[in-house]
Amino acid sequence: MPTIRRARPADLPTLAALQSELDAPSPDLLASFAAVGACLVAIPDGERVGVDRNGDATDDGRRPVGYVLVVGRGDADGDGGDDAHLAELVVHPDHRREGYGRALVEAAVDRQAPGTRLTLLVAIDNDPARSLYESAGFRPIAYQPRFYEGGDGRADAVVYAYDA
Numbered sequence: 001m002p003t004i005r006r007a008r009p010a011d012l013p014t015l016a017a018l019q020s021e022l023d024a025p026s027p028d029l030l031a032s033f034a035a036v037g038a039c040l041v042a043i044p045d046g047e048r049v050g051v052d053r054n055g056d057a058t059d060d061g062r063r064p065v066g067y068v069l070v071v072g073r074g075d076a077d078g079d080g081g082d083d084a085h086l087a088e089l090v091v092h093p094d095h096r097r098e099g100y101g102r103a104l105v106e107a108a109v110d111r112q113a114p115g116t117r118l119t120l121l122v123a124i125d126n127d128p129a130r131s132l133y134e135s136a137g138f139r140p141i142a143y144q145p146r147f148y149e150g151g152d153g154r155a156d157a158v159v160y161a162y163d164a
Contacts, residue, residue, distance in 0.1 A: 001045070002099060004040050004042055004103055006039065006041075007067060011041055011067075012031070015064065018064070018066065018091075018092055019088065021093065023148065024148055026087065029088070039067055040067060040068050042064060042066040042091070042100040043064060065092045066091035066101065067088070068104040070084050070087065071084065071085050083118075083119060084119075086119070089120075112164035113164065114164055115164065116163075117163050118163075119161050120138065120159070120160050121144065121157045121158070121159055121160075122157060125155065136162070137162055139161060139162075140160055142159035144159060
């Protein structure tokens with residue numbers, strides 16, 4: 001199982017490179033992850049070196065191969081009860097279909113306080129992402145026509161929700 005831990009400032013260059021894999025990245029949001037929400041990273045499988053003073057896994061210098069960025073106040077470390085939004089999820093193409101995306105989604109869900117609604121948007125034609133979110137317990141709640149800009153116009157999106 002992948003090691004999931006909170007992102008650290010030293011991870012930012014790696015995360016920025018990963019973010020370039022997204023169709024609609026938000027560099028400013030990622031750059032300020034500490035101020036706006038929780039960013040969790042997936043580290044390649046291997047031995048965990050230990051746990052730091054915050055209870056987060058330490059690693060042996062292995063770089064993240066994926067991340068999930070959640071914004072809002074639903075994090076279990078905060079007050080909870082408010083909505084949170086899964087703004088970005090990306091796994092490096094060389095590590096897709098290895099369980100990193102699922103581990104990141106499950107970690108994001110697990111960190112939500114009871115009563116929190118975690119939402120996300122996904123392109124309607126992104127079947128792998130939709131399948132992942134639905135298998136993790138998210139359910140479609142709305143439809144956003146022409147939400148994403150693309151090379152051939154605008155693509156529709158589905159809004160998903162998970163109630164913690």
